[in-house]
Amino acid sequence: MTSAPTETADEAPLFGPASQFNTFFDDPRWALALIRATVLEAAHPQVGAALIDNSTFVAHPWRRLRNTFVSMRRMFGTDLSVREREAARLNRLHARMSGSDSRGRAYDAMDRATRAWVVATLFESAVTMCRLSGQPLGQDTMERMYAEYRAYLAALDGDAAELPEELKDFWRYFDGVVENELENTEAARIILYRLFDHLPAPALLKGAPTLWAAGRAVVGPLLGVITVASLPEAYRRRAGLPEMPGASTLMQGAYLTAGLARFLPQGWLNAETVIETLSLSPDSDDLRVPVMTAVRSRMKRASALLRLLAPPPAGDPAPTTSPGPGGGRRSAEEFFREVLDQTGDGHLDWPDLAAMARELATRLDLDEPEETRLYDAFAAWWRELQAALDTDGDGRVSAAEYAAAVPSLAGPALIRVAEVLFDATDKDGNASIDAAEYRTLFRTAFHRDLTTADGAYGRSAFVGDFLSFMSGRRSGTPYDPLLADA
Structure with a gap:
């Protein structure tokens, strides 16, 4: 050796x-x-x-x-x-x-x-x-x-x-x-x-x-x-x-x-800056967001002009408008494709939920045993989903099986996922999530009034928002850039 x-x-x-x-x-x-x-x-x-x-x-x-x-x-x-x-x-x-x-x-x-x-x-x-x-x-x-x-x-x-x-x-x-x-x-x-x-x-x-x-x-x-x-x-x-x-x-x-x-001056090209900029959420409190918002506005106008000149390439979905602050509802098919099917193979199985756990653990930079607790919670949720939705018994859930059932996913196992995720995000263990902890998970601003007693992002509010996203299929929430964005 x-x-x-x-x-x-x-x-x-x-x-x-x-x-x-x-x-x-x-x-x-x-x-x-x-x-x-x-x-x-x-x-x-x-x-x-x-x-x-x-x-x-x-x-x-x-x-x-x-x-x-x-x-x-x-x-x-x-x-x-x-x-x-x-x-x-x-x-x-x-x-x-x-x-x-x-x-x-x-x-x-x-x-x-x-x-x-x-x-x-x-x-x-x-x-x-x-x-x-x-x-x-x-x-x-x-x-x-x-x-x-x-x-x-x-x-x-x-x-x-x-x-x-x-x-x-x-x-x-x-x-x-x-x-x-x-x-x-x-x-x-x-x-x-x-x-x-x-x-x-x-x-x-x-x-x-x-x-x-x-x-x-x-x-x-x-x-x-x-x-x-x-x-x-x-x-x-x-x-x-x-x-x-x-x-x-x-x-x-x-x-x-x-x-x-x-031949460019040193420092003009920075891979970290490029990657972070491409990943910016419109809700982020990053100082670059106003500039990026202006760029997006110009790109939308260019995109609208391009649609007048040429049809969208074959195989691309029709352009959609971004939801407002309140978000909107996805169809079951959209939610399956954009959120649940993390591997993009057209089916929901354990690797998809493991990918969610992996992304969350990566965002929060978890060590053992918190990482294992999160994976275990997702594994229990997968067993619950499989029992409820795998109607043909092939060990995975198809888009058709999910869409036909249009289930409420907020069962006990998903609630447990939300609770474990809250505990992992609440690094200081004070039973609430502050602005820094919120930003670590979502990479965006904390849109709650932290100057009042009601401003703390407590366990029940966090769990409720997570379940609303997962079972209500809502878009335009902080969980979109976390679980739905490319």
């Missing part, structure tokens, strides 16, 4: 601002590299099966992006305690993901070789993005960056034994996995041919569906072509992925154009 990479007094730290990884984090090329790495991850049978069964990357890709970004920031930061805490959280999350794929092959998100492959795709894609943009990395820089990624794996697994110690041996390992293990999995096909074409709008652009759909109709297919062209030739051949004429030139142009960002 090999040990984790170590640092000497004369070397820059493997984590933190001085790391090679940190220099890429705000680089626009990293977005292209991350898409490429995600496809290579999804092409691994174990990863692909876990994504199909458990991930929200289809229905909620922007949420997934933000959570991944926050996690990597923690893992590559300088604070060892933060890194260890995040590694423990990721390990608990992955330990809950196991099962079998459509061919009956078992998968386990804690499989060490599979986790090593995920890290390998990130490293190799970073190297590839530099080469494709005309800025290939020198040998010393590659060696340094490889040590950082092995240290990242060691922080998760306790050691980096599943990746070769030497960089010269890594390329043989990488080529071997590509040629012998990767497949044209369903998850990889979804990313390449469905996700880009049907990517939902982030919160910032939700008010301009026509404008978003028109832009996506152009950019989505291009991203797919660029990504396919950038994949290793051995995998393209093995998976039978066609490369369109001119795709290689288009790919080179995309990477070269993104690489021009190096």
